[in-house]
Amino acid sequence: MSESAEAPPTRTAVVAAALELFADQGFGATSVEQIAKAAGISRSTFFRQFGGKDDVVFADHEEMLDELRAYLDRTHANPWAAVCEASLLVFRRFAADPELARRRYQVVRQEPPLREREIVTVFRYERLFDEYLRRALPGLDPLAAVSFAAGVAAVHNHVLRRLLRGARTPVSVLRHALDDMMRRFGVLPGTTEDHDADAVVVAVFPRTMPMAEITRRLSDELT
Known part of the structure; x- marks a missing residue:
């Protein structure tokens, strides 16, 4: 690529161009051709990157x-x-x-x-x-x-x-x-306290805690 060549617009830049058009003239009134022109890309590049107008949103x-x-x-x-x-x-x-x-x-x-x-x-x-x-x-x-x-x-x-x-x-x-x-x-x-490896584990858990989470915490303490 030559030093004068411009880098293609990022996906974010294309999204920004599309949203600006949608906001100014309406989603239904905006064509893919208009979005591609505003973003500086070809119609085929737009479809390759996004698929459709709703996809760009x-x-x-x-x-x-x-x-x-x-x-x-x-x-x-x-x-x-x-x-x-x-x-x-x-x-x-x-x-x-x-x-x-x-x-x-x-x-x-x-x-x-x-x-x-x-x-x-x-x-x-x-x-x-x-x-x-x-x-x-x-x-x-x-x-x-x-x-x-x-x-x-x-x-x-x-x-x-x-x-x-x-x-x-x-x-x-x-x-x-x-x-x-x-x-x-x-x-x-x-919400549970740390214990020494040789300590007795006395556990108190909230009533709302799922049983799978209680099992996970007990397993962590015992291993």
Whole structure:
């Protein structure tokens, strides 16, 4: 490549160009050709990168879901905390460019088909968390897994909407909210005391703590 040649636009730049057009002239009135021209790419390149207009709106979510799968495939000392950290990773991603996130939020709110796809996308996060908890905690009551996964998604979405509506919302707001949820669920990390290897283990657990989590903590203490 010569020194004068320009680098192709990033996916984020294409998404930003598309969302700006959607916000200015409407999702239905915006063509793929217009998006490609605004982003400085060809029509075929757009389809190769995104597939369609609705796909460009949710491109960040697709990337985040892939990143979270990779993150949750690692070994984590506390699966409940890992799910919460995954939620924080998503929040940090969108908080890093709040104006882009707000523009997407406005576009989605104006288009019923996009709102329906957003609902499906939220469910995909919940299902990812649910399946991870069941995999990481054998014997976990499925109701506990789905309840926790749905709770994390609901808390995350509530805090994220505050950011998208213009309120100053640091990541600490979400972290505190998730910690409160783990306390109510009885699975906040560090709620049991450390013991010497030769000590007698006397354990007291909250009534709300799932049996699979109790088993995991007892196993950690005894091994």
